[in-house]
Amino acid sequence: MESCSGEAMSHNGSNIPHTPSRLQLDLSGAAIQGSIEDRNPAIVLPNQEDDTYHLAIDLGGSLIKLVYFSKQSDVSALGNASPCSPFSRSDSGKAGILSRQQARFPTQGGRLHFVKFETSKLSDCIEFIKSKGLNCYDIEDIANGIQSEEGSIIKATGGGAFKFADMFKEKLGVTFDKEDEMSCLVAGANFLLKAIRDEAFTHLEGHKQFVQIDPNDLFPYLLVNIGSGVSMIKVDGDGIFQRVSGTNVGGGTFWGLGRLLTKCRNFDEILELSQRGDNSSVDMLVGDIYGGLDYTKIGLSASTIASSFGKVISDEKDLSGYRREDIALSLLRMISYNIGQIAYLNALRYGLKRIFFGGFFIRGHAYTMDTMSFAVSFWSKGEAHAMFLRHEGFLGALGAFVSYDKLGLTNLTSHQFVERFPMGAPYAGGKIHGPPIRDLNEKISWMEKFVQNGIEITAPVPMAITGTTGLGGFERPLSHSSSLRSDSSAALNVGVLHLVPSLEPFPLLADPKGYEPNTIDFSDPEEQEYWFGILSDQLPDLVQKAVASEGGTDGAKRRGDAFARAFRAHLARLREEPAAYGKLGLANLLELREECLREFHFKDAYLAIKQRENEASLAVLPDLLLELDNLDQDERLLAIIEGVLAGNIFDWGSRACVELYQSGTILEIYRMSRSKMQRPWRVDDFDTFKMSWDRPHFRALLFVDNSGADIILGMLPLARELLRRGTEVVLVPNSFPAINDVTVMELLNLLEEASKFCEILRKAVKAGGCLDDKRIGEQDSAANSSEASFPKLLVVGNGCGSPCIDFRQVSSELATIARDADLVVLEGMGRALHTNYTAHFKCDSLKLAMIKNQRLAEKLIGGSIYDCVCRYEPRTQL
Numbered sequence: 001m002e003s004c005s006g007e008a009m010s011h012n013g014s015n016i017p018h019t020p021s022r023l024q025l026d027l028s029g030a031a032i033q034g035s036i037e038d039r040n041p042a043i044v045l046p047n048q049e050d051d052t053y054h055l056a057i058d059l060g061g062s063l064i065k066l067v068y069f070s071k072q073s074d075v076s077a078l079g080n081a082s083p084c085s086p087f088s089r090s091d092s093g094k095a096g097i098l099s100r101q102q103a104r105f106p107t108q109g110g111r112l113h114f115v116k117f118e119t120s121k122l123s124d125c126i127e128f129i130k131s132k133g134l135n136c137y138d139i140e141d142i143a144n145g146i147q148s149e150e151g152s153i154i155k156a157t158g159g160g161a162f163k164f165a166d167m168f169k170e171k172l173g174v175t176f177d178k179e180d181e182m183s184c185l186v187a188g189a190n191f192l193l194k195a196i197r198d199e200a201f202t203h204l205e206g207h208k209q210f211v212q213i214d215p216n217d218l219f220p221y222l223l224v225n226i227g228s229g230v231s232m233i234k235v236d237g238d239g240i241f242q243r244v245s246g247t248n249v250g251g252g253t254f255w256g257l258g259r260l261l262t263k264c265r266n267f268d269e270i271l272e273l274s275q276r277g278d279n280s281s282v283d284m285l286v287g288d289i290y291g292g293l294d295y296t297k298i299g300l301s302a303s304t305i306a307s308s309f310g311k312v313i314s315d316e317k318d319l320s321g322y323r324r325e326d327i328a329l330s331l332l333r334m335i336s337y338n339i340g341q342i343a344y345l346n347a348l349r350y351g352l353k354r355i356f357f358g359g360f361f362i363r364g365h366a367y368t369m370d371t372m373s374f375a376v377s378f379w380s381k382g383e384a385h386a387m388f389l390r391h392e393g394f395l396g397a398l399g400a401f402v403s404y405d406k407l408g409l410t411n412l413t414s415h416q417f418v419e420r421f422p423m424g425a426p427y428a429g430g431k432i433h434g435p436p437i438r439d440l441n442e443k444i445s446w447m448e449k450f451v452q453n454g455i456e457i458t459a460p461v462p463m464a465i466t467g468t469t470g471l472g473g474f475e476r477p478l479s480h481s482s483s484l485r486s487d488s489s490a491a492l493n494v495g496v497l498h499l500v501p502s503l504e505p506f507p508l509l510a511d512p513k514g515y516e517p518n519t520i521d522f523s524d525p526e527e528q529e530y531w532f533g534i535l536s537d538q539l540p541d542l543v544q545k546a547v548a549s550e551g552g553t554d555g556a557k558r559r560g561d562a563f564a565r566a567f568r569a570h571l572a573r574l575r576e577e578p579a580a581y582g583k584l585g586l587a588n589l590l591e592l593r594e595e596c597l598r599e600f601h602f603k604d605a606y607l608a609i610k611q612r613e614n615e616a617s618l619a620v621l622p623d624l625l626l627e628l629d630n631l632d633q634d635e636r637l638l639a640i641i642e643g644v645l646a647g648n649i650f651d652w653g654s655r656a657c658v659e660l661y662q663s664g665t666i667l668e669i670y671r672m673s674r675s676k677m678q679r680p681w682r683v684d685d686f687d688t689f690k691m692s693w694d695r696p697h698f699r700a701l702l703f704v705d706n707s708g709a710d711i712i713l714g715m716l717p718l719a720r721e722l723l724r725r726g727t728e729v730v731l732v733p734n735s736f737p738a739i740n741d742v743t744v745m746e747l748l749n750l751l752e753e754a755s756k757f758c759e760i761l762r763k764a765v766k767a768g769g770c771l772d773d774k775r776i777g778e779q780d781s782a783a784n785s786s787e788a789s790f791p792k793l794l795v796v797g798n799g800c801g802s803p804c805i806d807f808r809q810v811s812s813e814l815a816t817i818a819r820d821a822d823l824v825v826l827e828g829m830g831r832a833l834h835t836n837y838t839a840h841f842k843c844d845s846l847k848l849a850m851i852k853n854q855r856l857a858e859k860l861i862g863g864s865i866y867d868c869v870c871r872y873e874p875r876t877q878l
Ligand SMILES: Nc1ncnc2c1ncn2[C@@H]1O[C@H](COP(=O)(O)OP(=O)(O)O)[C@@H](O)[C@H]1O
Pocket: 059, 060, 061, 062, 063, 064, 118, 158, 226, 227, 228, 229, 250, 251, 252, 253, 254, 255, 267, 268, 358, 359, 360, 361, 362, 363, 393
């Protein structure tokens, strides 16, 4: 059994330029993934670009916002969709059962990208649209897969939909289908609040906190959109709203006056300037009027602004006599506070407790948000709450986008979206500098250029200003040193939204609403710092393995460098602002690393290691099974659980374990690990679990972890034991790689091998239909008809490519098959400890892991490294 990922298709070595044609494939770098002996091997097309589907545009007074959707070409003819797709058909090529299941769950996913341009740079925007071919698709043609000859009709909103209609027709051949601006703002806000998990947040005194919105309890609310001008809209439902107020003193006023008074050349510059400001030289404060005293009777402190810019009237100075910084700050406070106050008054007028602020005036700027939050909270005496939206300025464009009825986007829910933060401006959303990056080579060169120039690469989103308003929101910004980045990284806290309609919540969660995957509290800065440190330290070794896994070529080295730079930039970004990409937990960090590897087309960094461990473990499996079979039933169950815990030591994500592997062969380490299995384990519910064993389960889901001894000498014997008692077993591996975790493809190969010498596994595999008969040594499928009644062994991918599992988003296949399961086994640190340790299930659950990190051992179970956890919980009665 040999797997490979070598070059398998002839190609001319150069990248075929990307065109928006649906049917043109970039075959450069195409490679077979998996076993070369397969009849239907999966083919990976690393250089195949997304095909763009459609665009919506919001042409505002200051900024043009684009939201566009891309969808990968239908490459089913080649047997694989994408190396990065959670539903890569690589899973199905080999597994009859999966192919059938996937046919029932067609995926219609794609990606939503967010980009903005200054309206004054309209020509850049037009160039971008042209270069991406965004003007070439017509929604009507999508179903037929044809490229429009005529030029498409695109949804457009904002005043520019009228003003620039002729120019777009002339330059791009597109016709605007105009949508009402207010309707779009509301549709965009409703869509975000219902479909994006970490969208809304509060921002008080520098502290950002995400708010979970119940989609069934969203209305009514006040939407305050601060663009050039300000609109205040009372929203009572989808499409049910009223523009109740507005003000002409908005973002345009701030930027317009600010430019005049400070001579700043761009918006971020003035925000940055305000960071170093002291407004007391410009503003008239209460203390200026009251001789330095507070006006206590009406609750105003001496430092409260009595009159913005009021001090200027009593000075003899002209503009040059004031610091630009002070002016910038005074102006920002004046505008933000005023909008916050008017918003509050409108909330009061209509009895609304929730106010969501959007529009690009906010610009994710801490000080602006703090000021508005303070105003709302101060005037409402804490009754009303100011909330902000991560996609702040894209409400209108998104609203226009969801108005494409045929895309059916309005009913999507949060579990169907996965947000990714790829490197590179056009991928990340935000300001575009220079031509868009079209392929991996361009992306790598783009990153290399930064290094040559001695400029540190920044993650897709900039450092937000960490400065806070200090007490009460009206003191000076505390931080004078941090600065807002305005380089070519995107200027937004948004990534690319991957729409995966076939993701579903895991149906066996006992408390889906209260479910939080991450166990460790990441709001503790010390905890964060520890894990950032771990991931940084592991990076050189990972890069080396990743490069070797791709043959160590010069190309692989370049990709490895780019990956390392990208991942370091993400870590730096998150260190500065942990909530930049949404609520941060350890699971997100570990997944980000895997996603980043995929972004640079590393298919499976640990493949060679996994193969070596699989071979060594398969060689001793027959003896182990014989040994187990000679034990009586009680002893056997204990030996099997011990085997699972012992095998879990093979974890290439743990620094301690990797050091350990220097000290012996795989089998020596496995034996050593087994010999240390002294009970009671640190968490030991084995006896209760054994009691429940009297009643065989109907269907068990086994969330398996690592390749090698872990799966082969640990989990397969457990699966076999369950099968022996008549329980149907569903092995649930990762859909795509993460560290040394076993994947669907590998597991099917392992089952093929194990079936050769284990009859129970062979019969169950046959009954489950995971492998075709020839692969399990059955030439005549009718020969053993008795096996049809044998309990089934199935393999179903979890939909993830991470060492952890977030049960809010799993594959539809898993969700479907889980409905009748009555036992869930979670194995390994990632799945059973970092995530889900405190999760409860509607069915019996068993969490098995060896703990391979000293700090976690101390914190979580008051133990030490290499302690074991066997946590059993009978089903939660609802
Ligand atoms: N790069 C930028 N250029 C100009 N204005 C910006 C920029 N970034 C943020 N802004 C602020 O955002 C406001 C525009 O917000 P936006 O929501 O796009 O409204 P509009 O649709 O009116 O253009 C500007 O008036 C300014 O205050």
